[in-house]
Amino acid sequence: MRSDKENELYLIKSGHSNNLMLDATDSDQVKIQPFSGSNVQLWKCVRASRAGYFYIINHNTGKALDYHYRPNQQNKYLLKTAPLCTSTNSTQEFVINKNGRITNVYTGENIDIVDAQYRPGISVQLWADNGNQAQQFTLQKRT
Structure with a gap:
């Protein structure tokens, strides 16, 4: 992700279904809706303190x-x-890859829709890269 896109608002859309988004409605758990x-x-x-790493902050909850x-x-x-934690080796740092994968820096695993179940209310997890569409996401800028 280019640094000029920093601090803009995005929908994070499933690569499998353009109508399913990352959603933080359910307390603190992230699901697709x-x-x-x-x-x-x-x-x-x-942008995190290390080059190429980002914190992904929910606009509603902060x-x-x-x-x-x-x-x-x-x-x-x-x-x-x-709550945002900016310490070194934070579990909240992600790399937003050009191939549609969003990788957690701490675990090295990608954001993934649990069991590739593309339906509303399914949880989102971190999972080892498997090439599945459940790990592909698009950031769509909102104005």
Whole structure:
């Protein structure tokens, strides 16, 4: 992502379905939902201290994308939002890749729609790169 796109508002759309967006309606857990026009679906990319890394901040809550570690569970890295933490090696730093993948710097895993279930209300997680469309997203600028 170019630095001139920093701090602008975006919808983060599923690469599989243009109508499904990252959504922070459900408390702190991030899910995919149909486009609603609500601020819970708007995200801002804020440059982290290291080049090429970004914090992805929800416009409605002001909280950053993060993950909830759940050991011994199949979906052990569910995405959530949490207060911004700008410490080095933060779990909130992401790389926005040209191939549509959004990679968490700390885990090296991509944002992924759980079990590639492209329907409203499905959770979003971090998962190892598998080439699946469930890991492809488009940032669409909102004015």
